[in-house]
Amino acid sequence: MAKFPPEFYNVMNKRIALKTIGCKLNFAETSTISREFTSRGFDIVDFNSKADVYIINTCTVTANADKDCRKAVHQANRNNPNAFVAMVGCFSQLKPEEANSLEGVSAVLGNDEKYNVFEYYQDFTNNIDEFEYHSHIDELDEFHYSYSAKERTRTFLKVQDGCDYECTYCTIPLARGKSRSDNVANTMQQAREIAKTSTREIVLTGVNTGDFGKGTNESFFDLIKELDKLKDIDRIRISSIEPNLLTAEMIDFIAESRLFVPHFHIPLQSGSNRVLKDMRRRYRRELFAERVDKIKAVMPDCCIGVDVIVGFPTETEKDFQETYDFLNSLDISYLHVFSYSSRDNTKALDFKNIVSHPQRKERSKILHELSDSKQKTFYNKFIGQKRKVLFESYVDGKIQGHTDNYIKVISSGNKELKNTIVTVKLIENNKSFTVGQI
Numbered sequence: 331m332a333k334f335p336p337e338f339y340n341v342m343n344k345r346i347a348l349k350t351i352g353c354k355l356n357f358a359e360t361s362t363i364s365r366e367f368t369s370r371g372f373d374i375v376d377f378n379s380k381a382d383v384y385i386i387n388t389c390t391v392t393a394n395a396d397k398d399c400r401k402a403v404h405q406a407n408r409n410n411p412n413a414f415v416a417m418v419g420c421f422s423q424l425k426p427e428e429a430n431s432l433e434g435v436s437a438v439l440g441n442d443e444k445y446n447v448f449e450y451y452q453d454f455t456n457n458i459d460e461f462e463y464h465s466h467i468d469e470l471d472e473f474h475y476s477y478s479a480k481e482r483t484r485t486f487l488k489v490q491d492g493c494d495y496e497c498t499y500c501t502i503p504l505a506r507g508k509s510r511s512d513n514v515a516n517t518m519q520q521a522r523e524i525a526k527t528s529t530r531e532i533v534l535t536g537v538n539t540g541d542f543g544k545g546t547n548e549s550f551f552d553l554i555k556e557l558d559k560l561k562d563i564d565r566i567r568i569s570s571i572e573p574n575l576l577t578a579e580m581i582d583f584i585a586e587s588r589l590f591v592p593h594f595h596i597p598l599q600s601g602s603n604r605v606l607k608d609m610r611r612r613y614r615r616e617l618f619a620e621r622v623d624k625i626k627a628v629m630p631d632c633c634i635g636v637d638v639i640v641g642f643p644t645e646t647e648k649d650f651q652e653t654y655d656f657l658n659s660l661d662i663s664y665l666h667v668f669s670y671s672s673r674d675n676t677k678a679l680d681f682k683n684i685v686s687h688p689q690r691k692e693r694s695k696i697l698h699e700l701s702d703s704k705q706k707t708f709y710n711k712f713i714g715q716k717r718k719v720l721f722e723s724y725v726d727g728k729i730q731g732h733t734d735n736y737i738k739v740i741s742s743g744n745k746e747l748k749n750t751i752v753t754v755k756l757i758e759n760n761k762s763f764t765v766g767q768i
């Protein structure tokens with residue numbers, strides 16, 4: 331289909347509102363889509379206000395995410411019943427009929443088509459024929475660069491998409507297709523573009539970030555080594571990496587690196603080897619513990635965040651206790667706790683011993699408490715010490731930011747400090763943040 335040049339669009343004063351549901355990857359992609367609209371003369375307005383076009387970049391990772399997508403459609407219709415409302419992304423990819431049937435939805439575009447809105451729609455009126463475009467999963471083989479540009483200080487750069495793993499609870503490979511990425515040289519080009527902006531920190535994101543280079547003779551480690559030479563950027567963070575892909579040589583390199591910060595986010599999902607096997611994860615808990623030990627041996631100040639799922643269908647009380655004890659024994663800094671949510675077309679649906687919803691809730695609560703106590707211990711370790719903080723926002727006379735090792739810091743200070751790196755003394759642990767003295 332022909333691509334229409336920007337001049338084609340008579341969009342003077344057309345307002346567009348965008349909403350992201352789900353992960354950082356979606357966030358980066360929404361930002362890229364929004365730049366397409368502004369380059370064609372659209373004005374971006376808040377999602378809560380009246381717009382002519384609403385784009386909802388959807389997610390379907392849990393039942394709650396589905397609910398949020400439906401809510402966003404209602405919200406857009408409430409704000410302007412005559413608007414053009416497009417549902418794009420993972421929900422649209424996996425449930426196009428359902429998306430199409432929602433009242434007030436004008437367009438349904440899957441994960442590839444969402445970058446081509448302008449190929450399908452030119453005037454963005456909502457009285458189009460009953461017609462939907464959505465990618466078939468086999469066609470999801472292109473890699474589209476995206477990076478967020480809303481915040482001044484930190485940019486999320488997508489370096490990888492899709493996943494070839496087959497974790498039994500996960501629907502992402504169905505929604506995002508095979509693992510794919512560009513080569514190191516082109517990815518560096520994107521990073522250099524970001525470095526020309528006022529951004530101080532780049533966060534590398536992907537569905538399975540460590541799988542960068544799959545099918546080529548390059549690897550994620552090759553990318554890390556090149557990125558470490560980047561100029562005009564102060565920090566690079568890896569959003570998340572599978573434990574089996576985080577190698578000892580990568581950890582050693584990051585410990586000595588110029589730009590990579592001492593912060594890892596590693597999905598564990600369960601501390602029971604039996605449950606890990608049922609989940610079809612590609613490691614045992616022993617490997618996870620080894621990775622944590624290795625990181626702490628070379629970077630004692632490193633922040634380590636861990637993803638964990640409670641209530642997987644075969645998780646018994648004993649398995650849960652094993653997970654708790656295992657997490658408790660590790661020198662980690664915080665947890666992201668997810669309650670298992672059954673997803674269509676996943677293998678986990680075949681397991682019979684389902685954990686009840688109250689049990690899932692109870693287990694989630696217990697791990698949230700463990701996370702609080704881990705964070706408290708981690709923050710306490712740095713009270714009285716000086717660390718470099720990148721200040722990101724200024725609210726009510728206070729300036730807020732994060733240390734390299736991801737401690738949230740709030741200080742008295744002026745707004746000129748925003749987007750600068752300042753040495754700060756951490757003087758008090760206030761549970762969800764520390765108080766800093768500049």
Ligand code: SF4
Nearest residue numbers: 493495496497500502
């Ligand atoms: S690694 Fe597993 S959980 Fe992560 S996206 Fe791939 S299949 Fe899903």
